[in-house]
Amino acid sequence: MVTAVTALAILGALAAPAAAARRPVAFPWGDLFGEKKPKLRRAALPPSVPLPKPRPAEAPAKEPEKPEPAKQAPAETAKPAETAKPVEPATPPPPSACRLALTEEIAIAPSIPDIHGPGGCGGEDLVRLEAVVLPDKHQVALKPAAILRCKMASAIADWVRTDVAPLATSLGSVISVLDNFDSFECRGRNRVAGAPLSEHGRANALDVRALKLANGQSISLTDRTVSRDLRESVLHAVCARFMTVLGPGSDWYHEDHIHLDLMERHNNYKICQWNVWDPLPQIAPLLPAGRPDEAPPREVAAKSDAAGPAKSDAAKPDTAEPEGGDAEPATKPPATKQLETKKLATKKLETKKLETKKRR
Secondary structure (H helix, E strand, C coil): CHHHHHHHHHHHHHHHHHHHHHCCCCCCCHHHHCCCCCCCCCCCCCCCCCCCCCCCCCCCCCCCCCCCCCCCCCHHHHHHHHHCCCCCCCCCCCCCHHHHHCCCCCEECCEECCEECHHHCEECCEEEEEEEECCCCCEEEEEEEEEEEHHHHHHHHHHHHHHHHHHHHHCCCCEEEEEEEECCCCCEHHHCCCCCECCCCCCCEEEEEEEEECCCCEEECCCCCCCHHHHHHHHHHHHHHCCEEECCCCCHHHCCCEEEECCCCHHHCCEEECCCCCCCCCCCCCCCCCCCCCCCCHHHHHHHHHCHHHHHHHCCCCCCCCCCCCCCCCCCCHHHHHHHHHHHHHHHHHHHHHHHHHHC
16 A cells, blocks of 8 residues: 555656646736636537428429420521531532543543642643544553643644654554653653753653554654654654654753643744754764875875976977087986986076065
8 A cells, every 4th residue: 555655646746747837837917917818719610500391291202303405596606507517529620621522532541630739730630641542443552651631632642643643654554652751740840950840740741752663663753763754754743733842952851752742831932942863874984085006106296296397398309509519419318317307496496486585
């Protein structure tokens, strides 16, 4: 018991300072002015809300609420609903007059979609010219097929049917292939960077390199060995039909093919630059002709020319007799004659020189 009492006393002594620390410090003038410690307010409780009475048992069952119908929009808001309908695809434009005229009886040229490339490349009313149909139903293929405007394709077909086919007939054969060197290509003129757009970029030009016949013969339009008359006939035909014709002699870009296009210019100005060159000689005259065998040697000929006038003077007979009366022999040895002729020639030259000096 004694030990328990002592333990409790010790614990009380230890707890007393802690309790004193928790107490608020009392100011000495608090009792003087009669100040009292403020009381803490209780937390404000929400006012009590009265609950509704329970539904009586005899009341009818409540129907489920129906959704309210959507309000009708005014007339102005109804317009977007009408425009929200899927847009119908635009109807393609009617075929052009050129397209209607370029039938399968004239050319195999199916239409292709319009091309709109950068810098104005492409065009409208385009076709892929695959072959030209002759009046006898024979087809002249374009290899490869050319992408052209309808007007350009129609001009090519008319040229082949009217001019090229009779030309091949005159050679004893039929044209079978038109060698297409270039048609539509989005590029500048002569493939030069920064140059104006070429007519090839507008699908308005065709480069032709050769005509191939059914018998296997190939006629290159820029080959000098081909008949000049044949090439000139082609030249006159294309220059009459197309606005631009460029070939050998125009520039070095067109030395191996013929360029044809329908470029529109002021006052329908045309350009036709194609020189039909003559064939080269088989043997070029590089060295002068040889000296004929019957000609005299060069040294002898030079001596004879110099001694010509001296011989004519020496050939005259000397009729004068010497003062001594002794007649000289009529004939002299050949060696002495040559010496005399040389002396006479040198004397004449000297006298001529002196005369010319005096005249000066």
